Amino acid sequence: MIHTPKASIAMREISYADALYEAVHDEMKRDNSVFVYGLGVDDPKGMYGTTLDLHKEFGEFRNFDTPLSEDAMTGFGIGAALSGMRPIHVHQRMDFLLLCMNQLINIGAKTRYMFGSDYSVPMVVRAIIGRSWGQGAQHSQSFHSYFTHVPGLQVVAPTTPYDAKGCMVAAIRNNNPVIFLEHRMLYKNKGDVPSDLYEIKPGKSRILVEGDAVTIVAISHMVVEALRAANILREMGINAEVIDPVYLAPLDTQTIVYSVMKTRKLLVVDHSWIASGLSAEIVAKVIEDIPDLTAIKTARMGYAESPCPTTKFLEDFFYPTPNSIAKKAYQLISGKKNWVDKAVASVEINEFKGPF
Secondary structure: OEOOOOOOOOEEEEEHHHHHHHHHHHHHHHOOOEEEEEOOOOOOOOOOOOOOOHHHHHOOOOEEOOOOOHHHHHHHHHHHHHOOOEEEEEEOOHHHHHHHHHHHHHHHOOHHHHOOOOOOOOOEEEEEEOOOOOOOOOOOOOOHHHHHOOOOOEEEOOOOHHHHHHHHHHHHHOOOOEEEEEEOOOOOOEEEEEOOOOOOOOOOOEEEEOOOOEEEEEOOHHHHHHHHHHHHHHHOOOOEEEEEOOEEEOOOOHHHHHHHHHHOEEEEEEEEEOOOOHHHHHHHHHHHHOOOOOOOEEEEEEEOOOOOOOOHHHHHHHOOOHHHHHHHHHHHHHOOOOOOOOOOOOHHHHHOOOOO
16 A cells, blocks of 8 residues: 555646656745756756756746856855855756765855854755666765765655655755755656645655565665565565655654564665665664564665666666565565566666666
8 A cells, every 4th residue: 555645635647857847946936036056957858857948937047057166056056045045956966966065064064053043054955866878887876875964954865756846845945955866767757746835844754555574664766666576575475564764864763663663674775885874874773762672684775885887787786676675575574595586677767768
C-alpha cells in the first residue's frame, strides 16, 4: 500500500519537473523578491522544464544565465539574500557545489547564528544529481552528506512530485539556506499534486509502503528503486516497509526507529558512497535510540567504492538496482545466499537520452 498525502483540494497528475516549475513560478508571482539564476536557466529546455521561459514572463532580471563562476555567483546570491531578496541558485550538477563550499558553509550557513537572527540568508541552492549518458566521475556525484554535517543548512531530497512542489515552496520561504537535491531520473516521474501552493516542512519521514519483515530507508531516486525492490519481495511473500526521509537535515529518525522496532531489520540505500555517509548516521541513530538491540540486523547500500563510471555497463554494477536491493533485503532477513536474479527494469534510466 502506497500512502499518498491527502489534501483538501483536488489533485491532478503532473511530472516532478512540472511540480518544481509550478512551485517556483507561483512563488515568483506571489513574491517579487524571488528570482532564479544559474547556468542554462533561460535556455530553450529550461533545466528539464523547471525554469522554462521564466525570463519571458518575469523579465531577465529575475531569471538569468550566469558565467562559470560558481563561487562568485554564490557570494552574489548570499549578498542578495542579505539585502532582502530570495534567490534560487540552480546548479546543473551537484559536483559544482564543491566550488562554493566556503561561501555556503562559512558565510551562508553561519550568518543568522553569528548575528543573532538579525540577518539571515533565505537562499535555495538547487543541486542536480544523477547518472546515465556518460556523466562520469566528475558529473554524477552526490554530496548531500557533506552538507547535512553543517549546522545552519537544511538539506532536502524530495522523491515524489507532491513532495517536490511542497518542499520547494517551503525552501523558498525558509529564512535559512536550503540545499535542494534533485535527481535527473525523477523529472519525468508523475504523481498527484494540488494546483494551489502548499508547504512541506521538516519533521516527518514518509512511509510509502507498510510492511513487517524489513525496513528499507532510501534516499532520492533510490526510493523509486526501493519501491520496485519491495514489489519483488512481495512476490516472494516478504512485506518490506519503505521509508523516504524527504528531509536529510533535519532528519526525522523517530519514524525509522519505530519501524525498525517492528521489523527488527534495517536496510539503508543511499545515493552516495557508504563510508562516513548518511546511511551511517541513520544506522547509528537507530542503534542509539532502540533500548533492546537483541536480534536487530542492519545493512547499508550505496555507490561502489570507486569514482562514478561513465558507461551504462559499468553503471549497472556501480549503482544499487531493484534486484540488488531486494537481494540484500532477502539475505538480511533469511541469512541465505540462494538468490535468483529478477529482471526488473528501471524505466526512467533506460529512457534517459541526455546529455543533461
